[in-house]
Amino acid sequence: MSRYARAARAWLVLAAGGLWGCGGTNSLSGSVEELFSLEVSRVEVLRNAEAFQVSYYRNNGLDVDLVARLTVATEGLELKPGTKVPLGGNTDSGVARATVVHLAAGEPARVFAPVEKGDLELDEGSEVGQGTRGNFSLSFKRGDDYGAGRSLEGRFSSLALDAGFGPEPLP
Numbered sequence: 298m299s300r301y302a303r304a305a306r307a308w309l310v311l312a313a314g315g316l317w318g319c320g321g322t323n324s325l326s327g328s329v330e331e332l333f334s335l336e337v338s339r340v341e342v343l344r345n346a347e348a349f350q351v352s353y354y355r356n357n358g359l360d361v362d363l364v365a366r367l368t369v370a371t372e373g374l375e376l377k378p379g380t381k382v383p384l385g386g387n388t389d390s391g392v393a394r395a396t397v398v399h400l401a402a403g404e405p406a407r408v409f410a411p412v413e414k415g416d417l418e419l420d421e422g423s424e425v426g427q428g429t430r431g432n433f434s435l436s437f438k439r440g441d442d443y444g445a446g447r448s449l450e451g452r453f454s455s456l457a458l459d460a461g462f463g464p465e466p467l468p
Contacts (some may be wrong), residue, residue, distance in 0.1 A: 317434065325353055325365060327449040329409075333399060337364060340453045342429045343460035349376055349423065350460065351433075351453050360402030365449065366395050367433060369417060376423040384415040384435050396434065409449075410442035423459055435457040452455065 306399040325335040336355050343350040349371055353364040372388040384395035396415075415435025422429030432452045439446040 302323040322454045328447040342455040342457045345460040363400040381416045407443045409444040412435040425459045429457040
């Protein structure tokens with residue numbers, strides 16, 4: 298493939314990612330809004346062999362806040378459109394099935410309480426390079442942790458980008 302063809306292909310992938318990420322379906326709601334604003338400017342979907350991740354960002358003056366990041370451990374799961382994936386509990390190896398974090402500029406990162414129950418459903422996509430659209434709904438366990446006893450729902454539409462581990466180091 299010529300350098301021109303590679304550059305044109307890269308531009309098309311970036312343009313498609315911008316179109317997928319700018320749909321009106323990128324939103325958050327739930328009782329965590331009592332803790333911080335759930336306004337969203339853009340969404341990013343990342344995928345690798347171990348996880349599926351949706352990050353919701355908000356422009357905040359000169360800063361960009363990470364409003365919420367949902368990370369789903371995909372061990373033992375087949376992510377495909379139309380299948381509901383349970384978000385509560387742990388994987389067979391003991392890793393939390395889903396985690397949520399919030400990071401606003403000038404504040405420490407806040408990891409939410411463990412997910413008690415919920416699900417994620419994809420409408421389309423899921424693999425790297427595919428337009429990926431879906432939604433999730435979850436509630437956090439009660440207790441003293443950040444966001445405990447609250448709920449979070451989200452819709453997303455974005456091009457799934459590679460969150461791979463990169464090339465193996467040379468010996």
